[in-house]
Amino acid sequence: MNAELAIILIACLTAVACAIPGVFLVLRKMALISDAISHSILPGIVIGFFITEDLASPWLILLAAFSGIITVVLVEAIQKTGLVKEDTAIGLVFPALFSIGVLLIAIYANDIHLDTDAVLVGRLEYAAFDKLMIDHVSYGPKSMWTISITLAVTLALLFAFYKELKLSTFDVGLSSALGFSPVILHYGLMSIASVTTVVSFDAVGAILVVALMIAPAAAAYLLTTDLKKMIVLSVLFGIMSAIGGYYFALWLDASISGSITTVLGLIFLLVYLFAPTNGLIAVLFRQKRQRVEVSLLTFLLHLNNHDSIEERRVAHLQEHINWGKVRAKTVLELAQKNNMITMQGEVVALTNKGLKFTEKALDYIITNKDEQIEDMKDDFFLFRG
Amino acid sequence: MELTDFFTDYTLRTITLGTAVLGAICGMLGSFAVLRKQSLLGDAISHAALPGIALAFLFTGLKDSNVLLLGALISGFIGTVWIRGIVTKTHLKTDTALGLILSLFFGFGELVLSYLKKQPDANQAGLDKYLFGQAATLVQSDVIVMIIVTGISLVVMLLFWKEFKLLLFDKNYAMTLGFNTRFIDGLISFFIVLAIVIGLQTVGVVLMSAMLLAPAAAARQWTNSLGMMVILAAVFGAFSGVFGTGISASYNNLSTGPVIVLVAAVFVGVSFIFSPSRGVLFKQIRLIRNRRDLELKKTLYFMYGIVEKHEDISRPHSIKILNGFQGFTRGTLKALSDKSWITIKGQDWSLTEEGFQTAENLYNTNMPES
Numbered sequence: 001m002n003a004e005l006a007i008i009l010i011a012c013l014t015a016v017a018c019a020i021p022g023v024f025l026v027l028r029k030m031a032l033i034s035d036a037i038s039h040s041i042l043p044g045i046v047i048g049f050f051i052t053e054d055l056a057s058p059w060l061i062l063l064a065a066f067s068g069i070i071t072v073v074l075v076e077a078i079q080k081t082g083l084v085k086e087d088t089a090i091g092l093v094f095p096a097l098f099s100i101g102v103l104l105i106a107i108y109a110n111d112i113h114l115d116t117d118a119v120l121v122g123r124l125e126y127a128a129f130d131k132l133m134i135d136h137v138s139y140g141p142k143s144m145w146t147i148s149i150t151l152a153v154t155l156a157l158l159f160a161f162y163k164e165l166k167l168s169t170f171d172v173g174l175s176s177a178l179g180f181s182p183v184i185l186h187y188g189l190m191s192i193a194s195v196t197t198v199v200s201f202d203a204v205g206a207i208l209v210v211a212l213m214i215a216p217a218a219a220a221y222l223l224t225t226d227l228k229k230m231i232v233l234s235v236l237f238g239i240m241s242a243i244g245g246y247y248f249a250l251w252l253d254a255s256i257s258g259s260i261t262t263v264l265g266l267i268f269l270l271v272y273l274f275a276p277t278n279g280l281i282a283v284l285f286r287q288k289r290q291r292v293e294v295s296l297l298t299f300l301l302h303l304n305n306h307d308s309i310e311e312r313r314v315a316h317l318q319e320h321i322n323w324g325k326v327r328a329k330t331v332l333e334l335a336q337k338n339n340m341i342t343m344q345g346e347v348v349a350l351t352n353k354g355l356k357f358t359e360k361a362l363d364y365i366i367t368n369k370d371e372q373i374e375d376m377k378d379d380f381f382l383f384r385g
Numbered sequence: 386m387e388l389t390d391f392f393t394d395y396t397l398r399t400i401t402l403g404t405a406v407l408g409a410i411c412g413m414l415g416s417f418a419v420l421r422k423q424s425l426l427g428d429a430i431s432h433a434a435l436p437g438i439a440l441a442f443l444f445t446g447l448k449d450s451n452v453l454l455l456g457a458l459i460s461g462f463i464g465t466v467w468i469r470g471i472v473t474k475t476h477l478k479t480d481t482a483l484g485l486i487l488s489l490f491f492g493f494g495e496l497v498l499s500y501l502k503k504q505p506d507a508n509q510a511g512l513d514k515y516l517f518g519q520a521a522t523l524v525q526s527d528v529i530v531m532i533i534v535t536g537i538s539l540v541v542m543l544l545f546w547k548e549f550k551l552l553l554f555d556k557n558y559a560m561t562l563g564f565n566t567r568f569i570d571g572l573i574s575f576f577i578v579l580a581i582v583i584g585l586q587t588v589g590v591v592l593m594s595a596m597l598l599a600p601a602a603a604a605r606q607w608t609n610s611l612g613m614m615v616i617l618a619a620v621f622g623a624f625s626g627v628f629g630t631g632i633s634a635s636y637n638n639l640s641t642g643p644v645i646v647l648v649a650a651v652f653v654g655v656s657f658i659f660s661p662s663r664g665v666l667f668k669q670i671r672l673i674r675n676r677r678d679l680e681l682k683k684t685l686y687f688m689y690g691i692v693e694k695h696e697d698i699s700r701p702h703s704i705k706i707l708n709g710f711q712g713f714t715r716g717t718l719k720a721l722s723d724k725s726w727i728t729i730k731g732q733d734w735s736l737t738e739e740g741f742q743t744a745e746n747l748y749n750t751n752m753p754e755s
Binding site: 026029030031032034035039078081083084085087088090091092095096098099100102103106107120121207208210211213214215217218221222249252253254255257258259260261262264265268272278279280283284 | 419422423424425427428432470471474475476477478480481483484485487488489490491492493494495496497498499500503516517591592594595598599602605606636639640642643644646647650653657663665
């Protein structure tokens with residue numbers, strides 16, 4: 001296997017292994033725990049490295065993953081004392097642990113294969129050359145093995161506990177009432193996240209692993225609310241960014257992991273802007289439309305309230321409801337287009353259809369029951385068409 | 386290194402002054418971040434500042450710290466705006482938005498840094514110091530900038546003290562009083578971003594958030610008054626800065642960021658444990674004392690139950706009949722007699738008039754602290 005293919009494969013496997021726990025972290029509002037874990041496994045990795053002298057050793061992975069769990073426990077313990085809020089607890093624990101890791105490297109590990117730069121961004125470039133050797137036979141890059149095994153375990157657990165995970169993510173109360181321990185699922189997820197972070201650490205580093213976990217899931221969450229689709233989409237985004245990032249880095253001659261993150265950022269930006277229902281543009285458009293609809297309703301109600309010709313003059317309406325010229329014109333045109341009003345010169349009158357519509361709206365406002373508005377939604381739909 | 390070096394060595398004095406000022410402003414503004422539950426916003430902003438530093442160098446080619454920090458300020462500000470955009474316009478939650486901006490901006494910053502490293506002509510060495518901070522690179526002009534920024538933020542904070550306080554504790558009330566909450570909100574956020582940016586050179590993007598949080602979280606444990614908290618946080622921050630720099634300077638120029646953070650973490654740990662009103666230690670002591678007091682009164686009430694049936698309240702009873710009672714020990718008996726609620730004669734006890742009265746009123750009145 002040549003180095004290029006190996007690097008791409010490692011990047012893709014890492015992206016997929018991170019994306020799956022990432023989906024659940026985002027949905028459970030624990031995205032920042034991944035940040036905390038990714039920083040605070042550092043002392044575990046450094047101490048593990050002193051003992052095993054091998055970054056891909058399973059003992060090191062377990063030790064470091066354990067220090068990730070300790071972080072979670074520590075954050076929860078500090079939170080339980082009630083001295084500070086959860087976010088402050090996270091913000092206090094991980095910088096302290098990370099500092100210990102950085103200082104350990106600086107003091108004891110100056111001339112070995114661990115430096116603070118690699119800690120932050122990893123060294124995907126070299127991952128492909130660190131081969132697994134057994135009896136002088138090469139079995140491919142070490143990190144490919146560790147990541148594949150982690151991914152396989154993650155997938156197996158995902159398929160085995162999909163139902164439980166889904167339930168406890170969306171309804172903790174129901175899932176614990178049904179007998180699935182939320183604590184076990186919580187720590188199970190945290191363990192998977194820790195192990196994945198440790199394994200990905202060598203390739204992409206402490207901070208970029210956070211990007212690989214959160215960004216694909218966040219982008220997918222903007223596109224769908226179906227959990228299965230969300231997982232598939234985030235895996236796809238992860239793979240896309242891994243491959244795209246590799247070639248972008250090649251072209252620019254720059255850090256691969258930095259470029260993967262940048263591609264991820266671009267993907268997220270595109271989704272954030274253009275997602276069909278939850279994207280920024282769609283949201284702004286919808287908010288504008290709703291403003292017009294509310295204005296129209298106000299306008300019709302006002303007409304319904306006042307019979308005198310004086311109150312129904314266009315000029316007066318502008319004053320009375322305090323609209324600008326443009327807005328008044330839009331609303332008038334919309335109402336006319338839908339045959340809600342008739343204009344006799346400057347005087348506006350409700351048509352029969354307009355009257356009925358207004359009464360329905362009033363009914364809804366007074367009773368505030370959802371049934372009243374059900375068919376009105378269709379009426380509004382007419383305006384939009 | 387001698388202690389007097391701090392006063393005689395010009396470089397060391399500059400650096401120490403710089404980190405002290407930095408710690409003070411971070412503690413001061415960090416108090417607001419902690420109370421607004423925006424602790425992790427600082428983390429996101431400081432990471433988001435990295436591409437600004439890298440791009441400022443890429444475009445200007447200058448390594449002047451003011452130019453780089455201006456870049457950091459701009460990209461930190463863009464990050465803040467985008468976080469707000471994500472939270473208000475989509476259904477993604479704050480934690481996701483913070484994590485996204487933090488990691489995506491940082492990754493992009495790393496990309497630009499690694500690109501700069503490969504450029505043959507650009508003298509980019511030294512930009513790395515912004516990752517973990519290197520206080521040794523502070524020069525007098527940097528310190529002057531820090532002092533000016535601290536002075537401005539101090540003046541603004543004093544001018545808007547009432548508004549800041551109101552917004553912190555009751556935003557809706559501030560709105561109904563007609564304060565422009567968006568402006569005040571923006572003002573606080575702006576100064577927090579500013580504090581983060583001027584700390585980048587000393588503490589670095591990765592650990593800057595802790596510099597903001599730790600002194601404030603420590604100060605919070607000692608007081609319930611905002612003014613006191615801000616002052617204490619500034620003092621803790623300044624001490625962390627000075628001690629951290631001192632330690633890192635005497636150990637072969639370790640990165641200052643991690644050392645300062647660890648010193649600040651010690652302040653937090655000590656405050657969490659030893660603060661008289663909120664600390665874990667005194668809370669535990671109070672808990673044990675209350676439990677003991679409760680046991681004492683339970684025993685007294687049990688005795689009262691026995692005595693009640695007899696006409697003579699001071700009639701002696703055998704100690705043995707108390708043996709099955711939960712919470713009863715020899716110690717309790719002695720404590721009770723010390724309070725002169727009972728008297729002990731040999732193997733018998735008898736309730737005093739005072740003890741009888743106390744037991745009778747145990748559930749009726751609030752007992753005075755004993």
